[in-house]
Amino acid sequence: MNRLNSSLERILPEQRLFLRSDDATRFIRLRPVTQLVGVSGLTVVFGWALVASALLVIDSVSSGASRDQVRRAQSAFEQRLDQLSSERDARAAEAVAAQNRFTVALDQVSEMQSKLLASEERRRELETGLNVVKSTLRDTISERNDAQRLVDAAGTDAPVAPDRAQEVSVALDILTGELRTAAAERSAALQQAEEAETAIADLELQRDEIIARNDEILTQLENAVTVSVGPLDDVFRSVGMNPEDVLDTIRSGYSGQGGPLTPLAHSTRGDAALSQGASKARQIIVTLDQMNTYRIAMEKLPLAMPVEKSFRYTSGYGRRWGRMHEGVDMAGPIGTPILAPGDGVVTFAGRQSGYGYLIKIEHELGVETRYAHLSKIRVKQGQRVSQGEQIGDMGNTGRSTGPHLHYEVRMNGRAVDPMTFIKAASNVF
Structure with missing residues (x-):
């Protein structure tokens, strides 16, 4: 120590600190080593203060930038949500309009079917009357020919008595009148038959136009419902669920069904087109039922955000510090x-234990959610809660380094990434 003091004497000469009182004077000797230790301590303290201040400034700047990013992300998310909501409303309006057009088309087809059946019945009646007129005409012509032969025979073989001649003349007049009447009726019947065939052709053309327009409406409606079902399938597959199993589960609790679709066609002509339209209409009804079942299932899944006010994600789902982190913070x-x-x-x-104040909620379809590190619990065990209802307050209880919410989602007891539910909801809504 003396040698060290001697070597430092040239740099840090020995100093004395005098302490004077009323009756005595004392001094404290500050040797070079002591001065070196003091100077080193002051240097370390100053450096630590400088580094700590810089870290605080950097953290403040980064925190402000993170909040700006969160606000921008939230604003973009809300804009996207509004856009998707507008698109969904537009699709719904198109589906309603298509359904209305479909109903009007069905009514028109039914009316045209009735008119067509009446026209066909009228045509059959006219054909029957025409056949009767033809038969009467043939009989009349046959009687006239027989009478003419009798007259010819009477004129060649023997003189005809005046009374007989008068009778033949009256009979010929009667036959001639009946023949003229039959010919007039035949002409009128032919004209009516032609008019009926023209009316039938017009009705068939109108029916074909209605069927084509109906098929176009059904095609548009089928495309609309098919496009709407696709994202719903993706939602359940993205969260690890089999859509068919989900539909079977929902239908087991909601099994009410309507009657079968009434056949649209009764005529023997054009049945293929009408049957195809009826089949397409039935398929649309099946798809709409599937969409309704999906809607019920979506209402049973925890797809909403547990935190709506400003927050930031601090830790995701996956391995962290050598252990599995089974939720998002x-x-x-x-x-x-x-x-x-x-x-x-x-x-x-x-x-x-490490969760601190914890809430577990059991949803349908085998889904459970957990909310940990709360500062206050606002629900009780056995209580039924609805989507959007406040169940607690964010806190810092349990194993936690700061106030946050640890949010878990479990399916049939197995932890899954909650972000799949959050992203699935954002993609649909």
Whole structure:
């Protein structure tokens, strides 16, 4: 130590600090090593203060940038949500308009079918009358020929008595009148038959136009409902569900059905086109029923956001620090409202080891959600909650480094990434 003091004497000469009182004077000797230690300590403290200040400034700047990014992302998300909502409303309006047009077309087809049946019945009656007129005409012509032969025979073989001649003349006059009447009736019947055939041709043309327009409407409606069902299938597949199993589960609880579709055609002509339209209409009804079943299933899934106020994602689903992180973390101020993302029943509401204050909600279709590190619980076990209802407040309880919500989604007891539900909802709505 003496050698070290001696070597530092030239750089840091020994100093004395005098302490004087009323009756005595004392001094403290500051040796070079002591001065070196003091100077080093002051240097370390100053450097630490400088580094800490820089870190605080950087964190403040990055936090402000993160908040700006979150606001921009939220604004873009809301704009996209509004756009999707407008598109959905437009699709719904188109579907309603198409359904109205479809109903009007069905009524028109039914009316035209009735007119066509009446026209065919009238034509059959006219054909029957024409056949009767033809038969009468043949009989009349045959009687006239027989009478003419009798007259010829009477004129060649023997003189005809005046009375007999008068009778033959009257008979010929009667036959001639009947023949003229039959010819006039035949001409009128032929004209009526031609008019009926023309009317039938016009009716068939109108019917074909109605069938074509009806088929076009059905095609547009079928395309609209098919396009609408596709994203719903993707939603359930993205969250790890089999759409067919989901539909079977929902239908087992909602099994009410209507009667079969009444056949549209009764005529023997054009049945193929009408049957094809009826088949397409039935397929549209089946697809609409599938969409309605999907709508019921969507209402049962927790697709809404548990936090609607400003927050930021601090940790995602996956392995973290050598362990599996089975949820997503959403950081925000203490007391931020936590909302139920879907209808369900509270199965647990209390404190649990590292989760802190924890809420578990059981939804239908085997889905369960968990909300951890809460500062306050606002529901009780066994309580039924609805989508958007406040169930607790964000906090910092349990194993937590700051106020945030740990949000988990489990399907049949197995943890899945909650972001699949959040993204699926954003893609549909």
